[in-house]
Amino acid sequence: MLIQRATTIDGQVVDVRVGALIDEVADTLTARPGEDVFDAAGGTVLPGLHDHHVHLHATAAAEHSIRVGPPRVRDRAGLAATLADAEAGDDGWIRAVGYHDSVAGPLDRDVLDAVLPAVPLRVQHRSGVLWILNSAGLARVGLADHPDGRLRSTESWSDALTRRETNLTDLSDRLSSYGVTGISDATPDLDIVDIVRLEELHRHGDFHQHVHCLAPGKRILHDDDLDLDRLAGFIAQRHRDGGPVAVHCVTAAQLLVTIAALRDAGTRPGDRIEHAAVVPPDCLADLADLAVTVVTQPNFVAERGDQYLDEIPTADHDQLWRVASLLRAGVPVALSTDMPFGDGDPWAAMRAAVHRTTPSGRTLGGHECISARTALTLFQGRPDEPTRPRTVAPGEPADLCLLNVPPVTALAELAATMVAATIVDGKIAYTAR
Template identity: 65%
Template sequence: MLIQRASLLDGMSADIRFGAMIEEVGDTLAAEPGESVLDAGGGTVLPGLHDHHVHVRSAASALDSVMVGPPAVRTKDQLAQRLSDAAPGPDGWIRAVGYHESVAGELDRNALDQVVPGVPVRVQHRSGALWILNSAALNRVGMAEHADGRLRSADGGWSERLQPRPTDLVELSRRLTAVGVTGVTDATPDLDAEDMVSLLVAHRRGEFRPRLGFLSPGKKILRDDHLDLDSLIAWITDQHADGRRVAVHCVTAAQLVVTIAALRAAGSHPGDRIEHAAVADDGSLAELADLGVTVVTQPNFVAERGDQYLADIPAAEHGQLWRLASLLKANVRVALSTDMPFGRGDPWAAMRAAVRRTTPTGAVLGAHECVSARTALAMFLGHPDQPSRPRTVEPGQPADLCVLTVPPADALAELDAAMVAATIIGGDVAYSAT
């Protein structure tokens, strides 16, 4: 294929010839016999976006789940109406996601029984760490005597008793490629070999078009009520001894402090990652830089949940939330992701959040952490195994490309998914707006 009249991010005009790999980038390349031609019309062509932290199966399941949290649902009455109106899925369950205590307090089995008594219901907290099941659901998983129906996601025994729920990877793939995503890193903890193989097979069959990377088995989720420094040091040491990088989930200040201490003791690996770093004080920044780890963070949560942060978190701590500019200034390696489905899965919205840091009501949270549009975009262009090193459009690189309808200056001003005209993966057109 040949793309003609493209504009690269540096403003250079170029034609781009490629098969599975980019073969030639030049000023005026003539089409060869039988070669398909795409006229970019001066629009930007850039490496395809890579979302560095997603949960693929959960995101596919969320497509037919009921949203029961802000902004769609804000009150107890709205929650009751949404669940009452919901139809069970193919597995006979109502699956709801996105719940937050601001809607109706701490849900339990009794509260759900009052709304939907006869159909199995499971409601996921928006953090992803907790599920709440009604009595019918608890019966299904052999936990009829459970006190409150509040079950941790990490406690896999109950979830293993669920009937497998069909997931629409084709539709998820369509949505991702429509916003210019050519690759994702699945951050789901404890994915086993069978899980990973099934996703890779779906990719080879074309059911899921974006390229796939995985954090498992080197992914660790920490909980504040079970922070064991010695066991974390031992786990990191074992992972490194097996030649694996580690990726540690840190959403609280305590989790980050313990992880930094563990990496200090065990020694860091060039590929080690901190996932989220949702709360980071000034002292942690230099430590992260010195360790050489990469922070994969999600400023989109400022745009999605910022008003809740302003209401629930002391003002003195607002400056420590979802930091970005300070991390870069401290020479920490940083990449961005959406954390789909816990975040909304639109990298362009995440970029806008990194640039503007506005909450849903328009307040600005952490203005000193804003970055430029070019910087935000670059943090979605990283290599899968080196997230902070942006890819380029040049010969020898994989032909994973995002074609936009507008030139670079407009693209950086808008940062909008509606600009995506085509997405190309391995030389094949995975999405076309026309």
């Protein structure tokens, strides 16, 4: 394919010839016989976006789940009404997602039994790490005597569930419309069969995006079970096996233990900290010293910022979803959306990183704002090197995002509606035409 009259982010108008890789970039190239030609008409050409932390199957499953968190559900009466109206799926379960304790407090089996006693029900906390089951659901997974029905996502109880076959085609098309050409799946319990299947879906064209999996190196931490020696042992073993680690840290306690564990076990290229939702000031120098990559989601400021402002002590607001201070400290940073727990539109995440505006229009952590150019670059890293951005140059992967506006407009708007075409492996995966 030959792309003509495209403008690089630096303002140079070029033609770009692509095959499996980018073959040529020049001021003018002549179309070859039989070569497809795409006229960019002066629009911007970018390396395709890479979302560095998502959960593919959870996103597809969420499309068929009941949403029981803010802003759709805000109180106990709304929760009860929503669950009472829900219909069980083909597997006999009602699956609800997005719950937050602000709706009706911490859930347990007794609360759910009072709302829906007869049908197996499982409700996922919006953090993604906790499920709450009613008694009928606990009986279904062989845990009828469980004291409260609060189960961690990665525990073995889920083995008793029949995994719903999720069709990823619609999700892939949606990602293509955003200009996304690759994703990193952060699901911790993917096995080799799951990983190979995702690779095969891409190879056969059923899932356009390149897929990089963090499993088996992903580890989720819980504040009530922080074991420094166990985490350091996991990191050391993973390094001996030749792979990096990715540690889920959403609280200050989790981050402090992870920093200590990385100091004990040592680091290697590719080690990551996922989320870093809370970073105390003293941790900035530690993270820089360890040279561990932080993959974070400032989109949560735009999605949940009002709750943070109302529920978290004012003194801690500066520690939430840092970006600029991490970069200033020399910490390697990449951005992601954490879809489906966050909105999957990377352009919205970029806008959040630039403006730090909550849903009500307030500002949260204004000193953490970054430039539009920086926000865009942090979505253009390589799968295994998130902080090394790809470029539009010969020899680079032929994974491109073409916009219908020039660079100045693109950086001012940062909107998915600008995407004119998405090219993966030298082939068009999406066109707005």
